[in-house]
Amino acid sequence: METTTHTQSLLSHLTCSNCGSSHSAFEPQLTSTCCQLPLEAQYNVYEPISKNALLRRPATMWRYREMLPVLCDENIVTLGEGFTPVLPLHNLGTKYNLKQLQLKDEGQNPTGSFKARGLSMAISKAKEFGVEGCIIPTAGNAGVAMAAYCARAGMRAVVVMPRHTPNAFKEECYWYGAEVHLVDGLINDCAAKAKELNADNSLLDVSTLKEPYRLEGKKTMGYEIAEQYGWSLPEVILYPAGGGTGLIGIWKAFREMQAMGWLSEDIKLPRMIAVQAANCQPLVETFLGHQPNSKNYTGKPTIANGLAVPRPIGEQMMLRVIRESRGTAVSVTEDEMLQGLRELSASEGLFVAPEGAAIWMAARQLLKTNNIAPDANILLLNTGSGQKYMENIAGKYR
Template structure:
């Protein structure tokens, strides 16, 4: 049994995202047994905790330790994730006539993507709760991240990945010692294989939003954005949404920061825009009322592997964020992403992932369609390194 009394964490319970039924944090959890929906971690707001405490702490995601759900640091599995820079893209802004364009570059995380945040937290918590073997369906980056953190934690890792995924993602998993299973299809097909394998072998499934703690690692992007911008927020955030964990997590972080008093109660929250691939845009289809939800959506592979998520488990939460914030989802073509990767590289000296490139093109379209004004402060979140996608680009 985990002791909650000696913990620095102020996590209080797990809550069903649909009916708000609560569950204990001391038990290994997946999704809510009541509604079969994602579980969200809730917190007691630490009384008197000031952001001044951060000054002496290393700039990693663990600097927000009180608002993360690990109870004992002995179980913490970290490779130095978080603390990624926010860059001012002055050349791109000048070229396209924007007042201010910022980029949070998640490619500088361990294993080259923002997936490191979620998997650091998920594997730490799995270790604390006695898990010995983890399994994950992945479009690419999450598999490599889980394999790395399982290696660090001495846990067995099994990664289930689409066969068409670029070679570097496969080799990465094997280098970290994971068992790699290749499946014909997309990540939803991998999810079916995971269900079969975990039933046979007793693996713990860390699928996107089917366990509660990857979200808690990803939300630290929101904490960092606020801190790095001196507790002010941009007018607009563009996020490349496949499974949507980061979109949901960043939004969750802003409300937690208000509860902490680190953001003023009057702080206006950004409009959140979800950018998807035309080849696989279930949230766009649901938003535009072409389907009741994404449960039957059939997508195609994308050069942006992380956007090829045809049936996101947390679709309802993604739609909630867009509605609450005043944003919308839009989709970008394969050619637009490839050309924009090259254009950003030449103009800014940054090799962004195709998912990140989609944001640049998405911003242009949103400005053309009058959803965003060129005078607004805009933040893009590049979720991974373009170096891992070179095979997709040529």
């Protein structure tokens, strides 16, 4: 057994994110058969679940067991992911006259990023369905996480990543025993290569939102935020959105907690701010009306590897979250990310991923334009450790 919980999942079915049609949650699924778009897990939330039960549970993402899709505890594949700290940024708050500025540091997860959550869940469900191997196109962190959890589960792992990915990501995958394929281009090119390598469908493709369960791991960030805020919520959450699973998942968690009564009716949900790299900003372009969608968007590499996602399958889901939350989508340049890295490191002792630096600089940008008030309760979501990105940023600290 890899967990001490013995509660039952309340998983009931899956629904198409586009048309809402129902699909079985008790057989393997990828995207919806109706619209070929992401599926979302649904739960019997009318069954009473007490928040007090959490007090006796381990400080991992699996504490929210009833609202997670793994049916049998013996299928859980865990490395202790989740319940990352929310840290006050007093020094930067004082410098910029911000009353309530905090950062949730996902870089403290196993494998060094928030991807541990989604891949722990996806590999657990793959194990439950008897899958023997998985394949993933990745910008870096997701491939590392899949390789680690496949190693833990005794499964074959095939990772397809851009050739320009920093060596730290490649090396870690090799150490976990993964088969690594390097591709010229961005993650969409890796996805095409993964499809070619898996032409016989012998491997489960756990690409972003191509199966329903990475989303369920990522949503636990939303549950943790509510619990760490004493069942209240910040007013604004800034999130680095490449594939967008985390942005979508956090919002999904808030909606589920509303349905369960874990969030009182008078609690206002946060404005969700999606942050992208100026080098690859398909969501921003669509949100601003510069294109109907990102299907023909062409992006460029960025030091924030996880933001180099030019054609996200979850684009409409991300746009829905932004609109429902009265949020927005903004982009940050490469130089701004480096500036953000310097500030967070030198002022707060936090060496974040460039994606995490991007959200801080986006916050500064929105403060200047009065899109965020200085007295707002602001939460930044850093998605990973900066240590793996040294090859991208070495020598650029001046």
